[in-house]
Amino acid sequence: MLVDVLVLGGGAAGLFCAATAGARGRSVLVLEHNARVGQKIAISGGGRCNFTNIHAAPENYLCAQPDFPKSALARYTPADFVALVEKHGVRYHEKKLGQLFCDGSSREIIALLTHECADVGAQVFTDCKVQAVEAVNHDNTARFLVRTNRGVFHARSLVVATGGLSFPKLGASDLAYRLARQFGLRVTRLRAGLVPLTFAGDTLALCQELSGVALPCVVRAAGEKSGPAFRENLLFTHRGISGPAVLQISSYLPDHVAGSALICDLLPDASPDAEPWLRAARGRDAQLANFLAERLPARFAVAFAGAAAARPLRRFSDAELAALARRLRAWTLRPSGTEGYPKAEVTLGGVDTRELSSKTLEARTVPGLHFIGECVDVTGQLGGYNFQWAWASAHAAGEAV
Ligand SMILES: Cc1cc2nc3c(=O)[nH]c(=O)nc-3n(C[C@H](O)[C@H](O)[C@H](O)COP(=O)(O)OP(=O)(O)OC[C@H]3O[C@@H](n4cnc5c(N)ncnc54)[C@H](O)[C@@H]3O)c2cc1C
Missing domain, CATH: 2.40.30.10 (Translation factors)
Known part of the structure; x- marks a missing residue:
């Protein structure tokens, strides 16, 4: 199967990137190894998903290059995501300190993302285990080949959105870091963040x-x-x-x-x-x-x-x-x-931002390979900042693939 954009990971960043790229007419396929997409979204914010923070600014993020998140955050703002939430009729409130939560359930945010994907024809395969990723050169139509338990996929762009190491019981894996190293990209030191x-x-x-x-x-x-x-x-x-x-x-x-x-x-x-x-x-x-x-x-x-x-x-x-x-x-x-990764909300560190374009999240040395969301060395403070980075980085890549 050949697609324009293959997205690894059906979490916050992966689904939103798929919807963004699909809206630009790209054929998109998301591969998720869990039986369901968005498991972390489901438990986030105590089940009510603190989906953004209206005050989100680069100062709210830890990153070895503090200017790196600026571009993506400026081009997709909390107000942009709030407009999407309102378009889907999801009711929300500010709990405190600019933190916006669903009135009802986090599942409404998952439904929003899956509807956005379906509306633009972006497909999602669940229970799909990635076995190997290879760089190929097929007349410029495909640059990547991904082998999985559900078949072999070719794509011109590969977006890695498999998140960090926190909450392994929800299916967290180190795939993003392994792929970065496989393609010669540096990964910064990793450790548990937002942790007791x-x-x-x-x-x-x-x-x-x-x-x-x-x-x-x-x-x-x-x-x-x-x-x-x-x-x-x-x-x-x-x-x-x-x-x-x-x-x-x-x-x-x-x-x-x-x-x-x-x-x-x-x-x-x-x-x-x-x-x-x-x-x-x-x-x-x-x-x-x-x-x-x-x-x-x-x-x-x-x-x-x-x-x-x-x-x-x-x-x-x-x-x-x-x-x-x-x-x-x-x-x-x-x-x-x-208390380590089992109780940490995020992973500090990730794919070294010196390896990526801040505008497109594309690897500087590997055309077509993008890393977005938590697997990048950009970590937000508590209070909706991490989802805002997921949306903003996903949007930046989705506009570029
Ligand atoms: C308990 C908890 C509560 C949180 N609450 C909030 C909150 O209220 N507000 C906030 O801003 N942030 C919150 N966070 C942080 C937030 O959930 C993450 O920062 C955000 O989900 C990161 O998005 P992502 O798409 O990069 O990764 P994820 O949402 O983790 O998505 C990654 C996806 O990739 C899949 N995957 C992983 N490995 C593979 C593989 N090998 N093959 C295929 N698929 C794979 C995963 O199953 C997952 O679906 C919370 C985190 C936790 C653990």
Whole structure:
């Protein structure tokens, strides 16, 4: 079978690229190894798919070449995808911080994508296992040959959209990275991103004791190049910490998470100096834990105060209050690791962007070969940014193939 465009992977980027190329009159076939397309879309956003973020900008992405995502993001914007969502009558709302979610179910986004493909005649083969990919030269009609359990396919353009390594139980594979290397393209270091952090020893015991408690705070990575700070909830779990603030900061910790540190400001709404607040309370005869519980979750306040929980504030010296104030503004946690790909929302790193055109996502040295979506070294922050990269990179390639 010969097609203009063969897309490997029927996820967010692959389906949208197929629809975009099909709308330009290209014959398109998507090969998906799962029994169903869009499995990650289905579970995303807690089943309601946070399909974009209205504030998406290049600054919301991690990439070794920070300018790389600019072109694709500028040419297919959140407003463009919102217009498509509205065309399909999918109802949505902004939850917070520009994050747009379906009112109903993520399945509506999958239906939108499959309808867009069907409308332009882009075909999708599921249960299709890719066995080998070869470069060929058939009178310029085909440049690639793909062997699968469902036959041999020839195509003039090959778009690799098989995603990253996170959530292997949903069919994640390393095919994109293997193909990149097969064609001589570099792949950057890969690691789990947007992932819960784990702890050992006393901190693990503390996390287990507080499991289920959510703590609003501002979190940043320790160190000179600490990157952005995130004001969100931190959630204690049986293995460590999770929640939006932690998932966000996990992507900014050094490669070897063990040995790194994150700093939590537990009083994000207080004036810069917490000390006057503590000193002023000395006259009230309150115990430390009870007093802290006015601003912190009660269970956390008791654990944070530790042996001093029942000590009245009036019995704290100035130096002790100063130390307490510093600890409240910069509570430091040292994770021992992460929960890894099984729990990570994304894979950090990917096909090296120096190998690709930022306009078309085509490999500079292999005409007709494109990489899009999560398999590229472009990783968004939490909050709809990753789907926006999937749409934008898919659109850029779909317009070029
Ligand atoms: C639990 C969870 C929740 C998330 N929630 C959000 C959210 O709300 N908002 C957001 O922006 N991002 C979210 N993400 C991230 C988002 O899902 C991904 O960034 C996005 O799906 C990437 O799109 P993609 O098309 O590159 O990859 P995918 O959507 O993963 O698609 C890749 C496709 O390729 C297929 N495939 C893989 N290997 C092969 C192979 N060898 N042969 C054939 N097919 C193959 C896969 O089965 C899959 O269908 C979430 C991720 C997870 C894990």
